[in-house]
Amino acid sequence: MPNGLRVVIVPDRLAPVVSTEINYLVGSAAAPAGFPGTAHALEHMMFRGSKGLDRDQMAAIGARLGGDYNADTTENITQFFYTASADNLDVLLRIEAMRMQGLTLAAGDWAHERGAIEQEVSRDLSSPGYVYLARLQSILFAGTPYEHDALGSRPSFDRTDTALLRRFYRQWYAPNNAILVITGDVDVARTLAMVRETFGPIPARRLPARPQIHPGPVQAQTLQFPTDYPVGLVAIASRMPGQNSHDYATARILSDVLASQRGALYDLVPQGRALLSSFDFVTKADAGIGIAIAAFPKGGNPAPLQARMQDILRALRENGVPSDLVDAARRKELAQLGFAANSISGLAESWSEAQAVMGLQSPDDEAAAFAAVTPEDVNRLAHDVLDPQQSIIAILTPRDGGHPVADKGFGGAESFASTPDHPVTLPHWASDSLLALRPPGASAQPAQYTLPNGLHLIVRPASVSHTINLYGTIRQNEDMQEPPGQEGIADITNELFSYGSTTHDRVGLQKAFDDIAASESAGADFSLNVLTPDFDRGLELLAENELHPALPEQAFRVVRANTAASLAGLLHSPQYLFQRAMQGAVSPAGDPSLRQAQPDEVMKLTLADCRAFWKSAYRPDLTTIVITGDITPAAAYRAISRTFGAWRASGPTPVVDLPPRPDSRTSVMKVPDPSSTQATVSLPESLSLNVANPEHFALNLGNEILGSGFSSRLYRDLRVRSGYVYTVRSHLTWKRHRSAYSISFGADPDKVAAARDSAIHDIKAMQAQPVSEDELAMARAGMLRGLALQSASLDTIAAGYLHFSDLGLPLNQNDIAAQAYYTLDATAIRDAFRKWIRPDDLAEIIKGPVTAP
Secondary structure (H helix, E strand, C coil): CCCCCEEEEEECCCCCEEEEEEEECCCHHHCCCCCCCHHHHHHHHCCCEECCEEHHHHHHHHHHHCCEEEEEECCCCEEEEEEEEHHHHHHHHHHHHHHHHCECCCHHHHHHHHHHHHHHHHHHHCCHHHHHHHHHHHHHCCCCHHHCCCCCCHHHHHHCCHHHHHHHHHHHCCHHHEEEEEEECCCHHHHHHHHHHHHCCCCCCCCCCCCCCCCCCCCCEEEEEEECCCCEEEEEEEEECCCCCCCHHHHHHHHHHHHCCCCCCHHHCCCCCCCCEEEEEEECCCCEEEEEEEEECCCCCCHHHHHHHHHHHHHHHHHCCCHHHHHHHHHHHHHHHHCHHHEHHHHHHHHHHHHHHCCCCCHHHHHHHHHHCCHHHHHHHHHHHCCHHHCEEEEEEECCCCCCEECCCCCCCCCCCCCCCCCCCCCHHHHHHHCCCCCCCCCCCCEEEECCCCCEEEEEECCCCCEEEEEEEECCCHHHHCCCCCCCHHHHHHHHHHHEECCCEHHHHHHHHHHCCCEEECCCEEEEEEEHHHHHHHHHHHHHHHHCECCCHHHHHHHHHHHHHHHHHHCCCHHHHHHHHHHHHHCCCCCHHHCCCCHHHHCCCCHHHHHHHHHHHCCHHHEEEEEEECCCHHHHHHHHHHHHCCCCCCCCCCCCCCCCCCCCCCCEEEEECCCCCCEEEEEEEEECCCCCCCCHHHHHHHHHHHHCCCCCHHHHHHHHCCCCEEEEEEEEEECCCCEEEEEEEEECHHHHHHHHHHHHHHHHHHHHCCCCHHHHHHHHHHHHHHHHHCCCEHHHHHHHHHHHHHHCCCCCHHHHHHHHHHHCCHHHHHHHHHHHCCHHHCCEEEEECCCCC
């Protein structure tokens, strides 16, 4: 456009949905010296209101849109993205234009947001993985703007004021420093006219010089980190090319080769030398980080594993990588680009990455770069980046968190009085689009079949790309199906599917999938993602793996030993103890859900136990397969009948559902986690109703108001108004025979009591008075539009069908829910919260730093 704004419009007719992603070509690398979190802070403030659109209006609009909206900040890019109904595109564009030219940046708003953003810093500093990556980045990019993580630091936020933020905003937030990507069910000419009308009046600005990233040589060193992980990790990191480098495609291919399940690094697992292994490529615009990772048992010696990893990397550097793995990686990268159209928001991300980060014209340019990569290119880069003299080794060693102890909680007599709610008047340009809700109509339903063997097939055709996705699940529950004394056999059996079939061994089967650039997994949950021409071959291989697993003796011994070793660390890890405490708080003593495998008992399991479990638990009459993409229902039925039709169940159908349970009662438990600087808190309780009870719709709608979104009461009171937390959510979990409710948040230890009191206050307020008409209207609009948006991705469509099938619900459950949400009133919500939610019975489980009694 004349003001410099670049606009990309990509139609995708998958669903009546649109995604917008505006990319500002600035990030933390451009932050003033001493203030590394400036770009991140400004990202947060973009949701705090602008001229003509205050923060309450923005929150109300977001709730009514019913879609996804958020943002992220990296070293070079700050992105803001919305996904909503296509007929609300004008609202999305207006929001972004108003934020581009008239951000409020009020001191009072920053004071509140600073508390929340510092909680975010505390949350990430409680992650050993984050601490490791931040330290690694400071070494690999010392002396450059990449030296500091994009998140920022608490001291810098304490010194940040709105004058600094306003200066950064005026320097960089301009149309000539932005790329707007719009994807979905749009008319190109009409959309471009809307963009010109909305953004055209915003003037271009003169931009500052961009920071240069020229990291110097790296001195090899070894780092030590304590963690709360259940296993130890050896990580060997090297600097890699960035996304705007001419070698980026080569780096992606190299990382794929190093991560291949046919590669030498992964082979450490079936050899029994590592519990897991992988190669991760952390991408940034001007540089990247490659990390070879392998796990060792808690209490084990990492030295042999480290030496073996170094030998592997040295051999690849000196001798080159296998050329057939380069070919396989190139085919897979090209194939993956074809899957982008299967998600409207994913398509926006793909174009944003190509244009805003990589400096390309389109993902087609990315495909051309991948196609041009040769084995010689990969070997040259491997020689450059896998230099042991410039590698950073880190040993992440598990540390016990201590035993959870019963406690009286953080307590606190502080009372919390919420600011009164008030109706929000939307701007006229938003109210016209968002206030009117049409009665929900019936959605298009997929084709359904039941094969003679009981297998349930669901097919949802879509012609947006030449790809086919298959997702399957076998209804299983290890708590109900594992024989007494054989806890752990389900996980071992599931893991063994990766070791090949009776026709192909592990490597041979993986090569067969690599030859057609397909992604596959088998087991209790299985999947296949493949290009249309190769669907038949991919399906044959999947059925071979799923119905005729090799279950080899040697692999069983390795998997059994790895499982026992992993359990030895898991059972003492803070995260496991936290989850165990939550489960124990809502379940009675002796409940099947409290069964737990023990390392010594796992080592007594036999291959015969494994084969017996496979025979009894893997059955077609408990299996659902969903196929989406470039295929007709008739063709899908023929293909599944041909490959899965001969599968037969034997023996009685197992019981897989947990029985109903009594109402839980209040309790308090602390789980010490010395590696955390922030407390993670869960307030759970069991519920007596299940998903078949129609009153669960009233709870869902009320939960949207209470704690399920940026405009919820919990978010407003615990984050926006008080800064007690960074994130807070309330959750409803529905099963066939049991359900649960919980609130979760992260906070500094000294803020836990106030945050909990505030949350309880908000629950009781839901029970005391009907919600306001304004809140109800926002929640209803958000829920109804949100249901429609679930059709914006083939993955979410398939996941929804599998979810409904697992719960025993009809596949038109979203239509049933939409009718309920459209007709429910505020009194029904209040009555459902009074009847089913018991605030005085909420347990309190706290994982975090050890505090004085």
